[in-house]
Amino acid sequence: MLEPRGELMLRTLAMPADTNPNGDIFGGxxxxxxxxxxxxxxxxxxxSRVSTVAVESMSFHQPVKVGEVVCCYAELMHVxxxxMRxxxxxxxxxxxxxxxxxKVTEGIFTYVAIDENGRPIPVDRTEKS
Known part of the structure; x- marks a missing residue:
């Protein structure tokens, strides 16, 4: 696959402060x-607010070097x-x-919609705040 799947959500620059002891960008x-x-x-x-509750899987394919532009794409898999996965x-x-x-890495993350008190709420509410 030569093209990203999903919508571009974030673009940033890998900086020297983000490196591991090998000089590559830290996986974390x-x-x-x-x-x-x-x-x-x-x-x-x-x-609504969301909270990360799980990271199902994550695979690293190649390292990122200082100065490379990092782009994160998101594709909704399930609600x-x-x-939401x-x-x-x-x-x-x-x-x-x-x-x-x-492609550098990929993974499946699960988020829960939460209210102002941090309690789960339906993703598809009739009223949007």
Whole structure:
């Protein structure tokens, strides 16, 4: 597959402060970017706050280097009563050298729609706040 699946939710630049001891971007930093992107997608779908409750799977395909542009794409896979499963893909671009993209990692995250007290609420409520 040469093209990302889903909607672009987040684009950022990999910086030196985000590296592991090998000089590559730390996997935990990538996971946090995915969580932010998934949270944005979940919030857009539920019109409410969301909380991450699970990361089903995650696969790393290639490292990210400092200076590469990191793009997170989200695809809604399933909507339950209070939860949403969202597939997230991270792609990188080495700019300004070229505009080619390559997949870095992917994973499935589950989010729950919550109210102002942190309690689960239906994703598809009749009233949107």
């Amino acid at each position: 930093w990538l996971m946090s970017q995915m969580d932010i992107a998934g949270g944005i997608a979940g919030k857009q779908r539920s019109f 339950g009563t209070t939860s 969202i597939k997230l893909e991270v792609w990188k671009m080495n700019m300004p050298l070229n505009q080619t993209r390559s």
